[in-house]
Every structure is written in structure tokens, then in C-alpha cells.
């Protein structure tokens with residue numbers, strides 16, 4: 001059996017990415033969601049997986065940690081084209097934009113924490129936050145211009161690149177960051193996709209609340 005251990009779908013950006021890749025893969029992967037920010041969750045994760053972060057993929061005796069490693073494990077087993085684009089040049093570009101997300105965008109992460117079901121004031125868009133937001137939009141515009149004829153997502157058909165940028169799409173809704181043109185069309189396509197509708201429903205239904213600080217959860221509690 002393959003099991004994917006995930007944090008809250010409302011808050012955990014790396015869990016969301018792994019879950020979206022797993023769901024698009026067509027593989028049979030059991031999902032277990034654990035509520036972040038609680039001491040018991042941390043203890044259980046350490047006991048089961050050896051560390052306290054999510055996502056984690058468990059397969060037989062393998063424990064695979066980190067959204068990108070999990071993405072590659074799934075891609076190796078899924079039908080071609082389900083995770084990465086089939087065409088080699090597109091696949092290289094998709095890996096490039098995913099790597100850029102995975103290793104960067106620290107200001108977006110710390111100042112615009114994921115909280116899909118909430119609406120919050122937009123932080124001051126200046127300095128590092130402004131340059132990262134501009135970079136995301138440039139990247140989306142470049143991909144969408146190049147692959148406009150192939151479908152509505154970054155590389156035409158849905159790929160891991162869309163899974164990795166989906167938490168940015170939801171952040172733009174949460175913080176009311178206005179878009180227009182080709183970037184707005186892309187964000188709308190992701191927001192209205194079946195995968196993100198399912199995620200939004202799941203986020204809405206979760207019973208846990210988290211107060212987010214710049215470095216992650218500050219406090220967690222069960223909703224009344």
C-alpha cells in the first residue's frame with residue numbers, strides 16, 4: 001500500500017502540492033491528513049516517519065519526504081504525461097519552474113501564508129515580496145504565451161508545474177491580489193479546475209484553525 005501523509009489542506013502548501021500530483025497521477029494512493037500545529041501530531045509524525053514535516057509518502061519500507069521527491073516517485077510510476085509533460089523540452093521547462101518554486105519565493109511564503117478558505121488584507125507589496133510576485137507573473141506569462149494553443153495550464157495540459165503554483169493561485173484569492181490579462185486567465189483556470197474545486201471543498205470542511213506567523217503555525221485549535 002502507498003500512503004501519503006499530508007498536513008491541513010487549508011494551510012499546508014507543500015502537502016497541497018503533493019496531494020495534487022498524487023490525485024492527477026491516477027495511482028492508488030491513500031491520503032491521511034494530520035492537523036499541523038498540535039503537539040500530538042508532531043509526536044505521531046516523528047514516531048511514524050522519523051521527523052515532523054509533511055508531506056511524507058510511505059510505500060512498503062520506504063519513507064519518502066519532501067514534495068519534490070514525492071512528485072518524482074509518483075511520476076516514475078504514473079502513466080506518461082500525468083505528472084510531467086510528455087515532450088522533452090516542455091518537461092525540462094516544467095522541472096525548471098517547479099525547482100524555482102521549491103527553492104525560492106521566501107517572501108511570498110512568509111508574508112502570504114496559505115489559508116484557502118479565508119480572506120485577508122494584502123500585505124505591503126514592496127521589496128522582496130514585490131520582486132517575487134513580479135517573477136511569478138512573468139513566469140506564468142512566459143509559459144502561457146508559449147503554450148497558449150495546447151490547453152489552459154502552464155504547459156497546456158495540467159502538470160506538476162500547476163500543482164506547485166496552485167498554492168500561489170489560492171494565495172492571490174486569500175489576499176485579494178488583483179491580476180489581469182493572461183495571468184488572470186491562468187489563475188481562473190486553476191481556481192475553477194476540478195482538482196482545485198475538490199481542494200477548496202476539503203479546506204472548507206476541515207475542523208482545525210491555525211494562527212499563522214512568518215515562520216509557520218503559532219497556535220492551532222479545533223473549530224467550534
Ligand SMILES: N[C@@H](CCC(=O)N[C@@H](CS)C(=O)NCC(=O)O)C(=O)O
Nearest residue numbers: 012013014052053054055066067068
Ligand atoms: N521542503 C519540504 C517542506 C516541508 C514543510 O516545511 N512542511 C511544513 C508544512 S507546509 C511542515 O511540515 N510543517 C510542520 C513542522 O515543521 O513541524 C517539502 O517540499 O515537502
